[in-house]
Amino acid sequence: MPSNLSTLTLSCIGAGRLGKTLCRLFSDTVSIGQIINSSTASAQLAAGFIGAGQGQGDYAELQPADIWLIATPDDSIQLASEALKNAGVLRKGDTVFHCSGSLSAEVLGLDNCPTASVHPIHSFADPEKSIKRFAGTACGIEGDPDAVALLDTLFRHIGAEPFAIASEHKSLYHAATVLTCNYLVSLLELGKQMLTAAGVETNNQTGASNPLEPLIRQTVDNYLSTDAVSALTGPIARGDSRTIEAHLRALQNQPDLWQQVYCALGNATVPISAKQGQASADDLHSISALLQSDRK
Numbered sequence: 410m411p412s413n414l415s416t417l418t419l420s421c422i423g424a425g426r427l428g429k430t431l432c433r434l435f436s437d438t439v440s441i442g443q444i445i446n447s448s449t450a451s452a453q454l455a456a457g458f459i460g461a462g463q464g465q466g467d468y469a470e471l472q473p474a475d476i477w478l479i480a481t482p483d484d485s486i487q488l489a490s491e492a493l494k495n496a497g498v499l500r501k502g503d504t505v506f507h508c509s510g511s512l513s514a515e516v517l518g519l520d521n522c523p524t525a526s527v528h529p530i531h532s533f534a535d536p537e538k539s540i541k542r543f544a545g546t547a548c549g550i551e552g553d554p555d556a557v558a559l560l561d562t563l564f565r566h567i568g569a570e571p572f573a574i575a576s577e578h579k580s581l582y583h584a585a586t587v588l589t590c591n592y593l594v595s596l597l598e599l600g601k602q603m604l605t606a607a608g609v610e611t612n613n614q615t616g617a618s619n620p621l622e623p624l625i626r627q628t629v630d631n632y633l634s635t636d637a638v639s640a641l642t643g644p645i646a647r648g649d650s651r652t653i654e655a656h657l658r659a660l661q662n663q664p665d666l667w668q669q670v671y672c673a674l675g676n677a678t679v680p681i682s683a684k685q686g687q688a689s690a691d692d693l694h695s696i697s698a699l700l701q702s703d704r705k
């Protein structure tokens with residue numbers, strides 16, 4: 410591995426939200442070579458955002474580079490890697506990596522180059538904001554040792570905190586990030602829909618704030634600053650089985666999904682309450698029975 414990153418060139422295939430953000434951050438450490446997107450116009454816009462590199466729209470125009478980032482949508486990574494291989498610019502030992510959360514480096518299918526995947530646990534919805542907020546981002550990394558060593562160093566230069574993830578566990582690891590990030594949004598939205606059904610005004614667009622907001626912030630803050638056992642409050646923590654029974658009755662005339670989610674998450678809450686020790690074993694047993702019974 411070269412000791413001086415500044416002598417290296419990095420080119421990017423797929424400079425969208427993640428690709429152009431990382432390239433701009435990398436541009437202080439390595440030289441940015443070429444940017445290739447589906448269209449030349451899009452690649453040139455991305456190069457403008459990065460402030461370095463030449464935007465291209467055709468693999469035939471590619472030049473050699475020491476590091477290749479393939480940041481196309483997941484479903485196109487394999488094809489992009491194949492197109493890169495067929496372009497004839499890859500040299501033995503060039504590093505190729507992608508940033509998918511669920512795919513391993515194997516998908517790149519390159520025998521003569523060290524390959525890796527580096528998945529930043531970060532939402533790149535707004536690249537300008539991501540530039541400012543990227544420092545401190547944890548990144549799951551796996552692949553060939555040489556690629557992992559080089560990319561670990563490169564990502565630490567832009568403030569990331571890489572950690573090793575086993576290749577065979579990438580899908581489970583990614584499912585965890587989806588559950589925690591994307592599905593948390595869905596859970597908050599279901600809670601808001603239930604409040605609306607209960608006649609509570611929750612429409613932000615009319616200026617009314619979501620009355621759950623302070624509770625959401627306190628709960629996430631308590632969980633992050635302590636742990637699940639310390640953060641859990643509410644009827645399952647207290648062992649109030651009659652309250653749970655009343656909730657299930659209220660949910661009977663509502664969409665099936667609400668009761669399914671309520672029961673699934675209630676089942677996940679019982680063992681946390683058991684560890685906390687406030688509710689009796691009998692109460693928790695009754696609550697489990699209620700949550701598992703098919704009430705529809």
Ligand SMILES: NC(=O)c1ccc[n+]([C@@H]2O[C@H](COP(=O)([O-])OP(=O)(O)OC[C@H]3O[C@@H](n4cnc5c(N)ncnc54)[C@H](OP(=O)(O)O)[C@@H]3O)[C@@H](O)[C@H]2O)c1
Pocket residue numbers: 422423424425426427428445446447448451452480481482483485488489507508509510528529530531532533534
């Ligand atoms: N976005 C996130 O928050 C996030 C977080 C972690 C990991 N990731 C991973 O990062 C990767 C990119 O995601 P993204 O959200 O940045 O995607 P994106 O915003 O949709 O950008 C994809 C880019 O790839 C280009 N592209 C598509 N097919 C191509 C091809 N065959 N050859 C060359 N360029 C091609 C597109 O070009 P055009 O502009 O011309 O259409 C676009 O610029 C994915 O592997 C994703 O799993 C994303």
